[in-house]
Amino acid sequence: MTYVVTENCIKCKYMDCVEVCPVDCFYVGENFLVIHPDECIDCGVCEPECPAEAILPDSDDKATAWAEINRTYSTQWPNITRKGEAPADAEEWNGKPDKAKLLSPEPGKP
Structure with missing residues (x-):
């Protein structure tokens, strides 16, 4: 089992x-x-730290569609080891539905 970042x-x-x-x-x-x-x-320490509650175990039905997205982009994007600044409007986006279409395939900055 692993954890998955979701929509x-x-x-x-x-x-x-x-x-x-x-x-x-x-x-x-x-x-x-x-x-x-x-x-x-699969230690699970990340899950309770996510203010957006976007991290789920891959055994959760809500994570299924996102497992392959995590696998794909984890081989294309840079590794990040330190917390950066959240977007200024992060709180406005928290909980909004149908964000999948907004997912950018572009790498971020570690």
Whole structure:
């Protein structure tokens, strides 16, 4: 099992999860984070740290569609090991539905 970053992270990207990850398995996109499934050790410390509640175990039905997205972008985006600044409008985006279409494939800055 692994953890998966899901839709609510899009345009929120708080990054609190990055600080607590003991194996540095987060990768950063322009407006989204992903977890590399082969690096995640399933410790679960990231899940409660996410203010947007966007991190779920891959066994959760809500995570299924996002597992492949995490796998794909974790091989294309740079690794992130330190918490950065969340977008200024992150709170406005938290909880908004249908954000999947806003996911940018562009890499972010670690």
